[in-house]
Structure formats: structure tokens, C-alpha cells
Amino acid sequence: MPVWASDAPAATPLTAQRYAAQLGVGMDVDWARTERGIREFDPLAVRDFHDKGLGHIRIRVAGEINEQKLIHLRKIVEACEQYGVVPVIAYQAETFKSDPDRENEAKVVAWWSETARYFGRKHPLLGFDLIYEPAERLNHNPQALNRLYDKTIKAIHAVDPQRMVFVAPRLHAAPEDLANLKLPVENRGYVLGEWHIFAWGPQKVNGKYPWTSGTAAEKAAIRERINAALRWQQKTGRASWVGGWSAGQSTKAAPSASTLAFANFMACELQKAKIPYALNADNLFYDGEEGAWRPAMEPLLQVMLTPECAAGKSVVKPAGHAAVRGAPAAASTAG
Template identity: 70%
Template sequence: MVKILGGVVFKPLIASLMLTSAVVYAKPMPLTAARYAQQLGVGMDVDWARTERGIREFDPLVVRDFKAKGLTHVRIRVAGAPTEARLIHLRKLVEACEYYGVIPIIAYQADAYKTDPSASHEKELINWWSVVARYFGQTSPLLGFDLIYEPADKLNHNMASLNRVYDKTIRLIHAIDPQRMIFVAPRMRAAPEDLSALKLPAQSQNYVLAEWHIFPWGPLKSGGKYPWTSGTAAEKAAIRARINAAVRWQHKTGHASWVGGWAPGESIKMTPVASQFAFARFMACELKKAHIPYAINADTQFYDGE
């Protein structure tokens, strides 16, 4: 049988091959950590699954509002055991994000492990992620897992435990979903200078990213002085040095990174001042120049659900 289309003769086999080729060429590129980082853009840390109030008052329309403001991902902080009720709530959050085109990242508080990185707490943390990973399976391909929110406390002095937990958890999650995007943070509350202490599985650059951050609550006084006053050359240089520490690590390892939470310092109860605007502009511009996505800390400081 021969078909004539627009004066051109097509045999069915040739026509089908052309259609098949079109499908092949239209197939999207596989998602890698580098492409994922590009999609993250600017986001917000949220308490929709960490506090009782956050859980109770969550409204999917908040996700719509965030998207309308230009936010493209949320870091969903989670505390407590992975109960059936909590898993169902997380599914609700993830589905709301997917509906409005916002990338969800689940970040586990892991408070018990940070306070006491014992063998039993290591096992507890790994099991937490095992339950969550199996619950989501290979669904929601843009959903990211941030393994430990701000490694600190006794973990600052126990890198062996931190790296061991990361290695075991990454392998466990990727046995369930080989393409799940996973974030790991260094000690000292995710200090960029400590990224080099991370020991990540070989050949994991396509699906493992680093999370680091500076100024989670704005440029607070440290060592008797503020790291940002009027934006002097020295103040800007000090901030660039911290960002560049992450950039150098990225170039050396081939892993992408993400700033999981920084803040200009103002809150919903205060009117921002000129120095805060200047600091926010500088931080946003420097991270953009470095091609590093970031989340702002936090929704409770900027969004009034009432």
C-alpha cells in the first residue's frame, strides 16, 4: 500500500520510520545533577512538615503564591518519625508542588543523630530515609532528598560517622531509585569551607549534590562585629571568599551544589532597612554569577498565611 501526502509518495514503512525518528529526537535529555541545579533557581525554606502549626495550616494555594512570585523550589523541613500520617502529608505537599510547577526537596532534621551520632542513631537515620525512599519509589522525578539539615553539634567532631551515614544512605536510596537527586551537607552547619571533608561515592556526580549555606539568619554579629554593615570592599571580599570555596570544590569534584538557606535578616514583623536591601542584592547577584541556586530562609519570615 502506498500513501500520497501533499504530492509526495510515502510507503507505510518509511512513514513509520519517520514518525519513530521524530519521537527519538524529541526525547528529553536525561536529568543530571547539573541540569537539576539549573532548574532549582530561587526557592524558599518552609515549615510545612516540621511544626504542628505548619502541618495544620498548609494550603496548596501557598505554593501557587510562591510560584507567582518567581520561586521555583521549596525546601520542606521535616522532623519526627516517618509515620503513615506524616508520609501522607509529605505526598500531599509534593503533589501540590508538582501541580504548580515548584520543585520539592525534603530535608530531614535528624536532631537525635546530630546530638548523639551513635551507632543506634546512625541506624535510625538510615531507616528514616529507607521508609521515605520506598514510599515515593521512582515517582516524582524532580523530588530531592536533603539527607541531614545542618549537620552540627557533635557531628562537628565526627566526620567518620557523617561520611559513613551519607555513603550508606546514598547507596540505599539509589538502590530504590537510581536517579533520585540527593543532597549532602558538610559539618559546621553546612559550612562551604568544610565541603572538602565530604567523602562521596565514586561516580555519583550525576545524582548527588552538596548543600551548603552562609548567613541562614542574615549577617548576624560574630566575634564582636557584623559581617555586613554598609557593604565595604572587605565585607564583600569575605563573602566572595566563602562562595568561591564552594565553587572551587565544585570544579575539583564535578559535583553541583545548592545554598539551602540564607536570609537578609528582616522578618515579617520588621520593615527592612537599606543595609538589608544592599546585602540581599549582593548575595543574590554573587550566587547568580557563580551559577549556584539557593533557597531563602524562611517562609515564616516572609509569608503571612492569614
């Protein structure tokens, strides 16, 4: 069980904080975004994710919503329920990010309204992540982002007042910008923050790597970004979730010692802060065509799932260390 896991009885009403505690460690998936991801989706992959120790999946979706796409999303959600994995639907909203005018705003609200009506009040653990990484012109127009969130949250909660909704700030969901979100006070207990840190990291920034050997300064910089999210949580009373971070960019080579050290440190710090997170992304760790985990990435996956943390230090464990389940309870594995 993750270090932040809730020990509350099952009958306790679900709140944003209790929902976040159930998420644990998850993974971003393209099972409803790319042609290959849609084609390769198999409910047994959800079983494999659960058995590996993953507690949730972030289902990335692009393009217009339609009946065919909704039916496919329902299949994924139902597989998650069968195998004890929490599903979160995340919408890319590319048109709105590139041109956040009123017309494109209305399209996003309509996208989520239709999705909300389709699922109704069923699947209580299903979460809605309103915009995947707000960026582009939204970086300079926080008013448009806040206006969209206000309208979309109200539309979703008009269908299901207890639907869990995630909202991300601009600048590719920078934790420092959570403070600039203006969220409706209604149904406060069902709206969470979503943010990113090193979604493909660590990569060069202005010609320099933000992580080399794990110096004190490098570790302090990471902790400060996590602390920005914690300050927002404390001030607002809301929970938050890292919608995606990664310590590897290639499936062709085994992760280096530096990559493993970075991954272990990051996972330790997020778990100490009791902030759930999703790993980026499924095709890095899992071969959908073969229906099997990629052996070369197993050491990295284990470190990101179950890091070893002691006295403020991160220690990389050997490959093959048993995973701790991220899901709140065991589920049937009948396929």
C-alpha cells in the same frame, strides 16, 4: 528566568547539573515540621510561591517518619508538581547530630529508606536533603557524617538510582568544609552538595557584624566563601545548592537600606556563580494563616529574588519590581 537557567530541551536526561539549574530561587518551608506549618499548609500556597517567582521549596521535616507524615509530604509534593515548583525534603536528624553513634545512624538510614520506598521512582524532580545543617557533635566527628552519607545514599539509590540527593558538610553546612565530604562514586550524577551562608544574617560574630556598609573587605569575605563552593564543584564535578540564607529576622519592621544592600549583593554573587539558593524562611515572607505575602517584606523578597547587578556592583531596585520566574516552565494555576 534566573541567570543560570538551563535552556536544554525537556527530553535531555536529568543530571545533577541540570537539576540544579532548574532549582533557581526557592524558599525553606515548615509545612511538614511544625504543628502550625502542618495545619496551615494549603496547596494554593504553592501556587502563590510559583506566581511570585520561586522555583523550589525546601520542606523541612523533624521527628520520626510514619504513614501520616508520609501522606502529608506526598500532598505537598503533588501540589509542587501541579504548580511547577521543585520539592526537596530536608530531614533535621536532631538525635544523630547530638549523638552520632551507630544506633542513631541506623535510625537515620531507616528514616530515609522508608521515605525512599514510599515515593519509589515517582516524582522525578523530588530531591532528598539528607541532614538539615549538620552540627553539634558532628562538628568533631566528620567520619560519622561521611559513614552515614555513604549508607544512606546507597539505600536511597537501591530504590531509585536517579533520585537527587543533597549532602551537607559539618559546621552548619559550611562551604569551606565541602572538601572534607567523602562520597560514593556510584551515581555521582545524582548527588549534590548543600551548604549555608548567613542563614539568619548578617548577625554578630565575635561581637562584630560581618556586614556593615558593604566594605571591600566584607564583600571579599563573602566572595571567598562562595568561591570555596565553586572550587569544590570544579574539583569534584558536582553541583551545589545553598539550602538557606536570609537577610532579615523580623516580620514586624520593614527592611533597612543596609539589609536591602546586603541582600542584593548576596543574591547577585550567588546568581553570578550560577548557584541556586533557598530563602530562609516562609513565615518571614508569607502569612500561611491569611494565605498572603507580607507587604512589609515585599521589597526584601524582590531583591533576593531578582537583584540588580551591573559591572560587579549591586544596586537596590525600588519595591514592586516585577519578579522573574524561578521555575523552569509555567504551570497550571487551577486550584
